Amino acid sequence: MVGGRWGCVKAGSRCYTDAVSALVDAQLVPSLGPAPERTGQPSAWALLPDELRALGPLRGDAERLFSRLQRVATWGPDGPEVGKSARALLARTDLSLPAIVERHPSEDGATRCVLRLADGHRVEAVHMPRAVKNPRVTLCLSSQVGCAMACAFCATGSMGIVRNLTAGELVGSVLALMRALGPASGHQLTLVFMGMGEPLHNLEHVGRALEVLHHASGLGLSPNRITVSTSGLVSGIDKLATWRVRPLLALSLNATTDEARARLMPVNRVWGLAALKAALLRFPLRTGEKVLIEYVLLRDVNDSDDDAERLAVFARGLRHNVNVIPYNAHDAAPASALPFAAPDDEAVQRFARRLSELGCLCTVRKSRGRDVRGACGQLVQATAQPRSAPSAGGTPASSPPRTRP
Helix, strand or coil: CECHHHCCECCCCHHHHHHHHHHHHCCCCCCCCCCCCCCCCCEHHHCCHHHHHHCCCCCCCHHHHHHHHHCHHHCECCECEECHHHHHHHCCCECCCCEEEEEEECCCCCEEEEEECCCCCEEEEEEEEECCCCCEEEEECCCEEECCCCCCCCCHHHHCEEEECCHHHHHHHHHHHHHHHCCCCHHHEEEEECCCCCHHHCHHHHHHHHHHHHCCCCCCCCHHHEEEEECCCHHHHHHHCCCCCCCEEEEECCCCCHHHHHHHCHHHHCCCHHHHHHHHHHCCCCCCCCEEEEEEECCCCCCCHHHHHHHHHHHCCCCEEEEEEECCCCCCCCHHHCCCCCCCHHHHHHHHHHHHHCCCCEEECCCCCHHHCCCCCCCCCCCCCCCCCCCCCCCCCCCCCEECC
16 A cells, blocks of 8 residues: 555555556656767776777886776775876876765665766665675666666656766776775676666667676676666667677566556557567577566566466567566655555565466566665666866876876
């Protein structure tokens, strides 16, 4: 039962259904034109060795300079330690790193972090260590300030789209989080672009960031340890399929009919379920690779036996894993008025069992960071007024690279 401007609305009631319809029908088809961009000097964190070399004369090896920048384990107390010629070279670039201005540790070991960008805007990321035999850390990263997709159940959608993160800010987010919270090595790291924003609405910068993060002289991240989640931009899925450094693909599905999905996710009014299924069928998968189908479970909205059967039909023919995600409540405007609720645990398990019986590989996500508003669908920030572009060298979160004697 929820309140807010809907009054008292009981899940499953006609009033509940009408409230959902009224809210989501007010959403227009999302703007799929280019998102606003931050301009300024090229970021040092997004330059590959050849591009560093092209900046000007460099005493020493550009590969070594790239490694100094990208491997936080080699940094000194003031950041990367480089020689005088390299320092002069880097003065022509933006050396600002996203600054971690808030940390919200969860009881489950995750930490929700708020990162301030050089122009004053803020995004969120979640640091999730895993206590396994070989300890690893998963970083959930944002790709945009806000989001244009306007999904009805997602807090980020309440922000609208502010701008894309640049490739330097994407790489810089990884480096800032590694430096503050670990791990020291890229070999212990997994990345998921499931935070704020639609990654495939920011293809150019996400693609460049993955090239840098994959480079053997830097963190050397395997594409099999990077997942990009999309709300269903078919044109972006097709472009992603052609990338040299191609990550794993996740599709946020969340409904099993075009009518229901268009109400929850306005992007479905551009690319419906048939177009999505066709895009997944032609997406090239490596040996052993699966498409992750994410399904946020909403009580009395998309959790019926009929939904399970239609979801199994959608997944048929795909090498897949259906990841069922019980809805994570939030109070972001206008989400305080959203009459959504998570099914109880028994209903979640019943839905997952039915999918398994129908032949789906199915897992139920244990959302981490829920108690600190860091779980799936909960990330949101008030938008800041941009400041003027930083001067040469930017406004670093830490000191500029230190000169080695």
